[in-house]
Amino acid sequence: MSASPSGASRRVVTWASVSMDGFTSGPDGPQHDTWLYEHAMQEGTAVYFEGIWRGADTALLGRTNYEGFHSVWPSITRDPATDPRTRDLGTWLDTVEKVVFSRTLEKADWNNSRVAGDLEAEVAALKRAPGRDILVLNSASIIHALLRADLVDDVRFAMVPTLVGGGLRLFPDGLPASKWSLAETTALAHGAVGLHYRRA
Structure with missing residues (x-):
């Protein structure tokens, strides 16, 4: 996706993987969600997600996802055995503007990261600034808050053929x-379905 035309606001795009019964993580937390890991490791998932992240130059994350991504992606990106598509994603994650929304995190050490407190004001300002899509990376709490504030333009998710029960x-x-x-x-x-909705 190209940069927004002059005077047009950037689009806020949310991304998540979700079970058939509507959950982004199961009752025991994401560290026990093997269904998410198995879905993420599929080549089709990587190809589909590449069509989303390449259109964005700002990523929005909650603290949990930010810390989780930062703990694993730099080593994945540096690993010579990593396939080129995954390395490209890791390079994007390393270099993209990352805005972390947290009440407890004081600073963000990963490249090109910063902590913000006022989600509505921050996202409204980002939408007015020049640039490409603003992508919410699988952070359900951020997605909920932006939907409540009517700041989401596109909802994208992969529905994984799994029932997790809570x-x-x-x-x-x-x-x-x-x-x-x-x-x-x-x-x-592998049976997942990518869905893309735009605000009517």
Whole structure:
């Protein structure tokens, strides 16, 4: 996706992987979600996600995802055995502007990262600034807050053919009503389905 035309605001795009029953992680937390790991390791997932992250030049994360990504991705990127597509993603994660929303994190040490407190004001300012898409990286709490603030333009997720029975919902009760139009569906070889909705 190219940069926004002059005067047009950037798009906020949310990304997550979700179970068939609507959870981004199961009842025991993401460290026990083998279904997510197995989905993420599929070539089809990498190809599909590449079409999303390459269109963004700013990433939004909550503290948990930021710390998790920072703990594993630099070593994956440096590993000579890492395949080129995964290395490209790691390089993007290393260099992209990263805005971390946290009440407890005081500073973010990863390259090109900063901590922000006021999510609505920060995202509204980012949307007015020049640039490409603003991508929320699988941080459900950030997605919830941005949906409540009516700051999301595109919702993208991969529905994984797994029922987990509980955990953290991508779309919890209490979100404001809104209408969306289907932009694209993509069937992945391992049974997951990529879904892309735009605000109607």
